[in-house]
Amino acid sequence: MKATAIANANIALIKYWGKRNKDLILPYNSSISMTCDGLWTKTTVEFGDYLEDTIVINDEELKKDEKDVQGHIERIRRMAGITKKAKVISESNFPVASGLASSASGLAALTLATTTAAEMNLDKKQLSILARHGSGSASRSIEGGFVEWLKGEKEDGSDSYARQITPKEHWPDFRMIACIVSEAKKTTSSRAGMAQTVATSPYYEGWLKSIDQDLLHMRDGIMKKDFTIVGSTAEHNALKMHATMTTTKPAIIYWQPATVEIMHAVMHWREQGLESYFTMDAGPQVKILCLEKDEKKILKNLSELDGLKKTIICRPGDAAQLTDKHLF
Amino acid sequence: MKATAIANANIALIKYWGKRNKDLILPYNSSISMTCDGLWTKTTVEFGDYLEDTIVINDEELKKDEKDVQGHIERIRRMAGITKKAKVISESNFPVASGLASSASGLAALTLATTTAAEMNLDKKQLSILARHGSGSASRSIEGGFVEWLKGEKEDGSDSYARQITPKEHWPDFRMIACIVSEAKKTTSSRAGMAQTVATSPYYEGWLKSIDQDLLHMRDGIMKKDFTIVGSTAEHNALKMHATMTTTKPAIIYWQPATVEIMHAVMHWREQGLESYFTMDAGPQVKILCLEKDEKKILKNLSELDGLKKTIICRPGDAAQLTDKHLF
Numbered sequence: 001m002k003a004t005a006i007a008n009a010n011i012a013l014i015k016y017w018g019k020r021n022k023d024l025i026l027p028y029n030s031s032i033s034m035t036c037d038g039l040w041t042k043t044t045v046e047f048g049d050y051l052e053d054t055i056v057i058n059d060e061e062l063k064k065d066e067k068d069v070q071g072h073i074e075r076i077r078r079m080a081g082i083t084k085k086a087k088v089i090s091e092s093n094f095p096v097a098s099g100l101a102s103s104a105s106g107l108a109a110l111t112l113a114t115t116t117a118a119e120m121n122l123d124k125k126q127l128s129i130l131a132r133h134g135s136g137s138a139s140r141s142i143e144g145g146f147v148e149w150l151k152g153e154k155e156d157g158s159d160s161y162a163r164q165i166t167p168k169e170h171w172p173d174f175r176m177i178a179c180i181v182s183e184a185k186k187t188t189s190s191r192a193g194m195a196q197t198v199a200t201s202p203y204y205e206g207w208l209k210s211i212d213q214d215l216l217h218m219r220d221g222i223m224k225k226d227f228t229i230v231g232s233t234a235e236h237n238a239l240k241m242h243a244t245m246t247t248t249k250p251a252i253i254y255w256q257p258a259t260v261e262i263m264h265a266v267m268h269w270r271e272q273g274l275e276s277y278f279t280m281d282a283g284p285q286v287k288i289l290c291l292e293k294d295e296k297k298i299l300k301n302l303s304e305l306d307g308l309k310k311t312i313i314c315r316p317g318d319a320a321q322l323t324d325k326h327l328f
Numbered sequence: 329m330k331a332t333a334i335a336n337a338n339i340a341l342i343k344y345w346g347k348r349n350k351d352l353i354l355p356y357n358s359s360i361s362m363t364c365d366g367l368w369t370k371t372t373v374e375f376g377d378y379l380e381d382t383i384v385i386n387d388e389e390l391k392k393d394e395k396d397v398q399g400h401i402e403r404i405r406r407m408a409g410i411t412k413k414a415k416v417i418s419e420s421n422f423p424v425a426s427g428l429a430s431s432a433s434g435l436a437a438l439t440l441a442t443t444t445a446a447e448m449n450l451d452k453k454q455l456s457i458l459a460r461h462g463s464g465s466a467s468r469s470i471e472g473g474f475v476e477w478l479k480g481e482k483e484d485g486s487d488s489y490a491r492q493i494t495p496k497e498h499w500p501d502f503r504m505i506a507c508i509v510s511e512a513k514k515t516t517s518s519r520a521g522m523a524q525t526v527a528t529s530p531y532y533e534g535w536l537k538s539i540d541q542d543l544l545h546m547r548d549g550i551m552k553k554d555f556t557i558v559g560s561t562a563e564h565n566a567l568k569m570h571a572t573m574t575t576t577k578p579a580i581i582y583w584q585p586a587t588v589e590i591m592h593a594v595m596h597w598r599e600q601g602l603e604s605y606f607t608m609d610a611g612p613q614v615k616i617l618c619l620e621k622d623e624k625k626i627l628k629n630l631s632e633l634d635g636l637k638k639t640i641i642c643r644p645g646d647a648a649q650l651t652d653k654h655l656f
Contacts, residue, residue: 202537206533239575240530261585264581
């Protein structure tokens, strides 16, 4: 009753923003992402005769009041009908809770490792639905390549899961350069941010009204490998998400000076013919979208900016998978 | 046939954003401003037997293709039924076209000076309507203190003018600290920015739907001298305006790194009990709202920030007025 899984983070090209059901984590809108090969979480779960659950994330023992992970293990234990306590060790290769989708890779790896250790043998749709209960965006990290999380219509959430649009081999020269401008833990979680947006932003209605067009463009752009469509739609969609947040009460402003510096730089490069686009999640980091042919030039340009701490380059990555190299 | 007028810029607390009629400059929404005693334009107009109009703004002769000022003089000349050419000299004590409402003070002073030189003797409502034709926000700089520009309903614009909410004596300890972070001429004019917003932002509908509540709060806050209501409503309204811009196609992002630095600083001071709020117009400058009692502390805090070039402090200011000290 021991398993280790590795799952990649994903970067949303069309953002998940707002829940229609907070308990089941059902979104108001479908979202589209790229699974990122460079940003992973590896998690080992073992059920055994322990006195209590032990959860160690990046070498730190989880506090009892951090309920997401604990609750997810409990959920799976209940489904599997087992009572043994779990020992969980998890490692990510990137900063946690700073807008780099750590909960997506973390909860996806946890879902696969825990259900496997519990000998449940779920298919991808079932895994995606289960991962969604832990963290909405984790539903997308179960699959590889370019992925769409269907919002679903049913009240029980059984049709709200992620499925692949195209595998990573479809577009191997697509790149996402994560620009880390701050490693501080963010002050407002995505979860709190989107709840506040739905409750108080006068622009959330406009977000929902315009999302289907974004989704249509994005699917189309990915299928055709039309980088201009994919990049410009992703950038517009990210700006729309951040715009809803700045108009909540109180305002949530995730952008830092360096965030804005990089955004302007990308727009400037584009005017000069170096095609790249930006997207940002609920945090200050900027993710630059480009093609492999322009990667080196963009990294060189980035090195001349003030506020950038480090970069991580991602290609379209693999689905979550089991590994036989355990962490303990 | 010579007159000199001085008019103050105004800072919108509820922004004018979007035209329902571009020729007559009629807005979709009413707006509220404070006339600023520290940011003025002084303009002398003389009609005489010149061969052509001469327009000098801040010691630079206006190019023929800068049509706003030229067109405004032509408009007034037609109304007055005179054919003589004009000599115009205008000076502002702050950078032009960088988001510090130079067109408001400029066109208000020009309206008063030109109509006086043309011996038209208009009342304030007529002056405000006429100034509006030159630049929408100029309609507000005709009046002093706290001012509302009524959007009006009529197609001919005869009910779209600014009137005073309270004179400057009502709230003498109200302060606006203009923080100049860039003196570069902005790349997208307010005029182009708002046209693009109305045409392409999915959030413009939300802007219009939520504006009446902002106006109500603002009038109420000003009448009661409730700084918390005025400040928080102004900040929310400014963020809403900028949010519409970032979601146009293509995006208009007026914020610079230093803009965001100051915004976060203000929010941080507020958390610590130093009550202040920010607002930004169509440019990178931040205007901090505070009360006189906190002015020194805020200036000291500002001096520790990186991106700030200079500050200008304004109190509620006077209406546009004639002066007998001519510029030439």
